[in-house]
Amino acid sequence: MAKFNFNLDTLPPSEIREEICSLTITQNVLQGRWKPLLIWYISLQPQRFGELTRLLPGISKGILAKQLKELEDDGLIQKEIFDELPFKVEYTLTDLGEQLLPVIAVMQDWGKKYIDSRQK
Amino acid sequence: MAKFNFNLDTLPPSEIREEICSLTITQNVLQGRWKPLLIWYISLQPQRFGELTRLLPGISKGILAKQLKELEDDGLIQKEIFDELPFKVEYTLTDLGEQLLPVIAVMQDWGKKYIDSRQK
DNA sequence: TAAGCTGGTCACAAAAAAGTGACTACTGTT
């Protein structure tokens, strides 16, 4: 069953529907405990699978592989396999992934405001 | 057990830690299937409980009450009870909640880019 | 030869999130 996230009985105007859809899409793409951090780390420099397990404490290989796969399927990151021995893999942001960086940046800005507001 | 989301054995520099923390805070505050939409609807105009159940198709009263409560506890929205009869309740954004609107806006911008990228 | 590195997959268990339906208590309408 499709999730429209708006009421089909009293259909909102199309510009409202568009805002709801675009917001929900971004939310879904970022849904996952490690995804925002993964995108941010990969934006700093291309990252390898093993390096990400070291950067993120407590992440399991299973969920790391799964969330990387989902980010790849959503077109945010790409995977490059180097056939050197021992072989290695590098994850980098796609253009679409780069375009997501403003979202990460404003999230960080707001997080700092939140911390400030709690320290008063 | 606290979730630092960074590696305590090889502690990253403090400016990196700060970015990780602020990003994770914002992520946690927005975590919940309906929260971004709730914030957006409330930013359009003060909203009542019943109106929100009508705007959001399929949301249950239980989860709506829970997510509103969490947003209130996090200081993003405030609840005003009017003692008229029949009594009514209105939810509005706090200052901190208003400051979150840029996050919602860039999420919507990116969602539109994502839709465009998929239509090619 | 054994252990450690590379980057994973898989089945299962645990935890977290979300949904369901009944119930509350008050007022206004029919």
Place this chain on the structure above:
DNA sequence: AACAGTAGTCACTTTTTTGTGACCAGCTTA
């Protein structure tokens, strides 16, 4: 008197997400 609307709460079930530990195959180092 019965039903609708106000805004919820509560116990329970279902669904989704995350974590756990074993396993794989090829290579390097001690």
